Amino acid sequence: MESAQGPYDVHIDRGALTHLPGLLGDASRVAVIHPEPLLPLAQKVAATVGRPVTLIAVPDAEAAKTSEVLDACWNTLAEARFTRNDVVIGIGGGTTTDLAGFVAASWLRGVPYVSVPTSVLAMVDAAVGGKTGINLPAGKNLVGAFYEPVGVICDLSLLDTLPERDVRAGLAEVLKCGFIADTRIVELAREDLADAADVTSSRFAELVTRAVQVKATVVAADFRESTSKGTKVGRESLNYGHTLGHAIEAHAGYTWRHGDAIAVGMAWCSRVSRQLLGLDHESVAMHDDLLGGLGLPLRYEQSAWEELRAIMNLDKKARGSMLRIVGISEFGKPVVVDAPDEKVMVAAYRELS
Numbered sequence: 001m002e003s004a005q006g007p008y009d010v011h012i013d014r015g016a017l018t019h020l021p022g023l024l025g026d027a028s029r030v031a032v033i034h035p036e037p038l039l040p041l042a043q044k045v046a047a048t049v050g051r052p053v054t055l056i057a058v059p060d061a062e063a064a065k066t067s068e069v070l071d072a073c074w075n076t077l078a079e080a081r082f083t084r085n086d087v088v089i090g091i092g093g094g095t096t097t098d099l100a101g102f103v104a105a106s107w108l109r110g111v112p113y114v115s116v117p118t119s120v121l122a123m124v125d126a127a128v129g130g131k132t133g134i135n136l137p138a139g140k141n142l143v144g145a146f147y148e149p150v151g152v153i154c155d156l157s158l159l160d161t162l163p164e165r166d167v168r169a170g171l172a173e174v175l176k177c178g179f180i181a182d183t184r185i186v187e188l189a190r191e192d193l194a195d196a197a198d199v200t201s202s203r204f205a206e207l208v209t210r211a212v213q214v215k216a217t218v219v220a221a222d223f224r225e226s227t228s229k230g231t232k233v234g235r236e237s238l239n240y241g242h243t244l245g246h247a248i249e250a251h252a253g254y255t256w257r258h259g260d261a262i263a264v265g266m267a268w269c270s271r272v273s274r275q276l277l278g279l280d281h282e283s284v285a286m287h288d289d290l291l292g293g294l295g296l297p298l299r300y301e302q303s304a305w306e307e308l309r310a311i312m313n314l315d316k317k318a319r320g321s322m323l324r325i326v327g328i329s330e331f332g333k334p335v336v337v338d339a340p341d342e343k344v345m346v347a348a349y350r351e352l353s
């Protein structure tokens with residue numbers, strides 16, 4: 001993958017973990033940050049690196065992305081006397097790779113980072129592209145850094161133990177890539193949704209590869225997410241469905257899966273896009289068919305709109321008091337809408353009831 005800090009490899013394969021020792025350079029020691037439930041995997045990986053390893057267990061899911069956990073990781077690296085040639089490895093879903101990447105970005109102002117995503121969502125999105133960070137109660141990913149890994153290892157065999165609900169949540173980001181950029185993804189999902197959600201199928205492998213390609217292409221062109229204008233959209237396109245999705249996550253106290261929240265966000269955005277950008281009814285219905293067909297939610301508490309709208313003001317795409325959202329005028333054509341009409345947003349939210 002091309003990047004601001006130099007190209008790096010994203011290894012996608014069953015068995016790709018064999019690439020790990022080759023990514024460690026001259027590291028004297030390694031820290032492996034992993035969620036508590038994935039301790040056996042972290043231990044297995046630790047046994048292959050041929051250097052002293054500090055295992056750092058962090059809480060599972062969004063509970064990892066807090067300032068308290070970040071602080072605990074820093075203190076563990078201090079105790080281990082971690083220096084600038086040592087390597088942080090993040091093994092886990094997107095919550096772990098977001099946290100671990102930020103630990104690596106901030107420790108000594110930056111030490112090498114290797115990402116080993118173990119969920120679909122982390123493989124296709126969170127672990128590639130260099131966004132790292134943690135949440136605050138006020139909003140999602142409000143603290144973080146753009147910081148690139150030296151390599152990413154997507155060992156598809158690790159997905160054999162991933163719960164089906166998490167496979168499907170990850171496919172929400174894959175579909176996002178189809179809606180904003182690669183329409184073949186939408187076709188592949190439409191042809192056979194059950195096969196698309198089967199992690200052992202060739203269709204699934206193609207979907208993962210295509211989604212990573214979309215992300216890599218977008219990020220290579222606009223690593224630091226410049227401000228898009230209308231149809232001239234850079235990295236902000238990857239935020240389709242996220243303005244509402246992130247607000248839902250914060251409102252729910254980070255108890256929702258990210259993929260579930262952005263499924264609602266994309267269903268909502270498709271309606272806003274129909275009203276403001278002329279997206280056709282068939283494409284709106286396709287959002288519901290594909291996301292709903294995967295068992296993903298298409299709605300959130302109706303009474304929460306005002307609170308969600310207030311949280312949305314802290315979205316990173318906002319400029320001053322102006323909300324900005326990503327919509328699509330057709331599949332593959334993202335458009336950034338500045339100051340979307342409030343009535344349209346409310347009506348689109350009501351439509352989800």
Ligand SMILES: NC(=O)c1ccc[n+]([C@@H]2O[C@H](COP(=O)([O-])OP(=O)(O)OC[C@H]3O[C@@H](n4cnc5c(N)ncnc54)[C@H](O)[C@@H]3O)[C@@H](O)[C@H]2O)c1
Binds near residue numbers: 060098
């Ligand atoms: N940095 C980015 O560009 C970016 C992009 C997309 C999403 N994200 C972030 O990613 C996070 C969501 O990631 P996620 O969906 O992977 O959630 P997650 O990290 O919570 O993982 C989901 C669940 O699956 C479990 N799990 C992971 N791999 C497993 C495996 N191989 N076997 C069994 N269980 C496994 C985890 O322990 C967890 O319980 C959110 O915080 C989101 O904001 C970041």
Ligand SMILES: O=C(O)C(=O)C[C@@H](O)[C@H](O)[C@H](O)COP(=O)(O)O
Binds near residue numbers: 125129140238239
């Ligand atoms: O990589 C990006 O850019 C994205 O927007 C990808 C999103 O799927 C991802 O959830 C990201 O973490 C959102 O970033 P944020 O800047 O809106 O917090």
Ligand SMILES: [Zn+2]
Binds near residue numbers: 125173242258262
């Ligand atoms: Zn996302």
